Amino acid sequence: MGERITAVTIVGGGTAGWLTALILTTAFRTQAKDGGGNSEARKVTLIESPNVSTVGVGEATVPAMPRLLQQMGIPEQDFFKHCNASFKLGVLFDNWNVDKNGKRIAYINSFNEAPVIGGVDAAHYFLKYGAGGQDFSRVVSPALDLGLALKGPRPLDAKPFTQGAGFAYHLDAGRFAELLSEVCVARGVEHIRDDVEDIETDERGFITALTLKQRGAHPVELVIDCTGFRGFLINKALGEPFVDYSRYLANDRAAAVQIPHPDPERIEPLTRSTALGAGWVWRVPLYSRVGTGYVFSSAHRSDDEAGAELLEHLAPQLGAAAKDATPRFIPMRVGRTRRPWVKNCVAIGLSSGFIEPLESTAIYMIEMSARWLLAYFPDKDFAEPTRARYNTIATQLYDEVRDFICLHYALGNRTDSQYWIDAREDLEVPDSLAANLDLWKHAVPTRYDLTFSSLFSYRVYHAVMLGKQVYETGYAAPPRDGGVVLRPAPWRDYVKQTRRAIDAAVKALPDHRTLLATIRGEGAAVSGKTASGPKLPAKPHLPSAQFQMPTVPLPGQAAPLTPVITTKTKKTGRGG
Incomplete structure (x- = not known):
């Protein structure tokens, strides 16, 4: 076994650099503490150019984000105030498809997975029986109703990070990086403001030192490339090729x-x-x-x-x-570095890869890269099997996201723009997605269809395909039941109960701005009053269990079990 690595150097700031620094230094400090003081915490240094500015755009996240902040010890109030943050209940897609009458479709991809009813996915029931003219999303999630009513996802007096309806966050990316940097420096991360101009390598090609413009040589053991689209270390210095996804995705x-x-x-x-x-x-x-x-x-x-x-x-x-x-x-450089971990250099963030931000995956991919690095953390021998496994998993995540984004274009049916025609007819469909699309003309997606699912489960595919109304607009005939007996009574009972719960939540939950102001501790909002004055209920009856399930498994945790809805019906001696 090789010598222990005692120092990690990160090149580049922004969300990628500072979030990686936070995850690593938090883990290192915990390891040192749990070791009873016999194991000194590894040192983390972040080198950031004083000449590179970040774009403070609004950025969205996925439901893993609340747990990440909680695990990293960042108070919810600090996060909301510093990052200008708000809640996100899902992504509302508008004008991506048209219905069978040529009218544009709007649908939501929410953060709640559709339930299992009597052992069968809700999608099967919906395709067979419909839902009284309501969209699929509105009978499996409160997100759209809450969103259109401008309601928050939880009561005013809920504890920090409490999940009501599944949620993620909107945030100012520049201010989020600032918050992370302040926390990291307070926890001992060394922050060097300097430009990296060159590298030094040994006979194996490993990076031994960085040449800084002001400070000269900076020795390194493990170095992390967070230099953005430049890929200064991984692509330019080490020559690792970039795998271009432009044949799959046109937006650049x-x-x-x-x-x-x-x-x-x-x-x-x-x-x-x-x-x-x-x-x-x-x-x-x-x-x-x-x-x-x-x-x-x-x-x-x-x-x-x-x-x-x-x-x-x-x-x-x-x-x-x-x-x-x-x-x-x-x-935008769309694609991924062939191997994000080469020798003693790991690329995280845009230097590792980028896929257009349609499903808000960027911060999640940074987080998981850092977590997987901890899982396969090396010693100074940098054993090939650990690097190979990390590269395999990281590549699978990029391809998983690529396939899910490509799905949105491959199933588009607009004909009013050459762009949308080209997106559907001229762009290549990845082999892994193409095989599934052929399958899904005959069967609803199942858990067995996806070879890797870190972020998007097969039920998220249900949400998109049923939201786009692909089985009603000529993509394929509605799939057969596959030998499953579907009776209408359990589905009717479920839809009725669900809509009742959603309507109650919409009435009871506070408006979004009031909830945000309350979390921030600002003014009259603390008393539960809206701008117009009426007091809102503090403890509404929230929807039932299926609405508490985010579609994304929490990082480092087992995927949550899908709630099963059972409905008792009287036996009549005949089916349904």
């Missing part, structure tokens, strides 16, 4: 802009993804402003064209402020 540019709330008292607890002519616009409502922008294909729009299209889309929200809105254009 983003136009970002910050805008004020049209009505500061009305903060929607949803991320919106609205399809335009050559891509889609994100809308992330923060506490004091809105982060928005256009992810588009440069093969279908120039920057000037995309900027004009974005501002035209935003005009109803901006009004007179439109003249002051100037989008910032950001190139």
